[in-house]
Amino acid sequence: MNRLQTETADIETASEDYASRFSGAVGGYFLDVQEQLTLGLLQDMEGATILDVGGGHAQLAKPLAENGFRMTVTGSDDVCRERLDKVCSPGSVDYITCDSLCLPFPDNHFDVVISFRLLPHADRWQELIQEMCRVASKAVIFDYPDKRSVNIFYDMLFELKKNMEGNTRTYTLFTRRQIGYELAKNNFHNLQRKPEFFFPMVVHRKLKMVALSRFLEFVPRILGLTALFGSPIVLRSDKK
Numbered sequence: 064m065n066r067l068q069t070e071t072a073d074i075e076t077a078s079e080d081y082a083s084r085f086s087g088a089v090g091g092y093f094l095d096v097q098e099q100l101t102l103g104l105l106q107d108m109e110g111a112t113i114l115d116v117g118g119g120h121a122q123l124a125k126p127l128a129e130n131g132f133r134m135t136v137t138g139s140d141d142v143c144r145e146r147l148d149k150v151c152s153p154g155s156v157d158y159i160t161c162d163s164l165c166l167p168f169p170d171n172h173f174d175v176v177i178s179f180r181l182l183p184h185a186d187r188w189q190e191l192i193q194e195m196c197r198v199a200s201k202a203v204i205f206d207y208p209d210k211r212s213v214n215i216f217y218d219m220l221f222e223l224k225k226n227m228e229g230n231t232r233t234y235t236l237f238t239r240r241q242i243g244y245e246l247a248k249n250n251f252h253n254l255q256r257k258p259e260f261f262f263p264m265v266v267h268r269k270l271k272m273v274a275l276s277r278f279l280e281f282v283p284r285i286l287g288l289t290a291l292f293g294s295p296i297v298l299r300s301d302k303k
Contacts, residue, residue, distance in 0.1 A: 070117075070139060070163045070191065072184035077119030077143040081180075085122070088273045093264060097179070097206070097297065098126050100257040104204055104299040105132070111174035116163055116195060117181040119143030121150045128155040135173070137161050164190045171200035178205045183234035189245055196249035196302070203251060204299045206259075210236040212294035213263050242298065251300040258293025 075081055085094055101123060105111065112133045118124050119138040124147060128134045135157040138144055144158045161167050164187060176199040178191070185191045195203045208214050214236050243254055260267070261283035267276040283289045 069165075070181075070185045070187060073117030073119055073138055073143055073163070073181055074140050076117065076180040076184075077121075077138060077146055079146070081120065082146060087271075089267055089271060089276065092267070092273045092276060093259075094122055096259050097122065100259065100297045101127070101177070101204060102130060104255060104257065104297065105175065108132075108175055108201070111201070112172075114166075114168070114173040114176045114198060116166070116176060116178040116191070117143075118177070118179065119146055119158075120180055121146045123177065123179060124156050125151050128152070135159065137163065137166065139163060164194055166194050166198050168198045170197055172198045174201045175199060176203045178203075180206070182207050183236070185235075188235065192245045193249055196246070196251055199302060202299055202301045203246075204297065206295045206297045207237050207242060208234060209258070209294040209296050210238050212258075212261075212292045214294055246300045250303050252303050253301040255299045256290075257297045257299075258289050259295050259297060261289040261293050 084090065105127075110131055110133070113127060113135070115124050115127075115134060115136045117138065118136040119142075121136075124134050124136050128151060134155070136144075136147060137159055139160070139162065141160050143160070147156055147158055159167065163181070163185070176195040178195060182188050182191060182205055192203075192205075195205070239256070246252070246254065260280055262276075262279055267279075270276055280289070283293075
């Protein structure tokens, strides 16, 4: 392990233990929602080069490669490539171990830079956004937990959530203003926000009924409540 890396939260998200959080029918439902929202945000980027920062969890590298995108994934340790090698077709994804806050690429090297399951666990998240913006020529896409949601009760409910899920961990909540401010600092604008769920994901995990979860999420989505109060948010921002 390279101990010099400054942000190593992706080591956990690339692990088999973390992958177990998305196993089974409900886990597949979570990943399908994430995938469809991301593909929707990329519909005008056919064949784009994409850098997936901290994407060793392989949640998006595989489906994006299968949809014709040219994928490169970074990890903060060599262990972060193990799931990629397991689930991705040989040669479909390039991988490099590096520091997420000092990416070994020139400015504007990729059409799009994405990062999922990383920002809320990064201590120096502003620098992470800055570095993603630096190497992106067209857009950045990432997910984050929005404070304007049931997450407003985070402090009160975290221990309950941890007891219910077992392998959850602390994370940072963000306001839409915070995220927009950091992107604007790096010359990115035109924010497109796609909230994933209205109800906390732990609720769906405990229900273990995908059909019921789909129905529960359908109602607030058509009523516009998910757009206002949903989380996590998948966000795209374009370079000016």
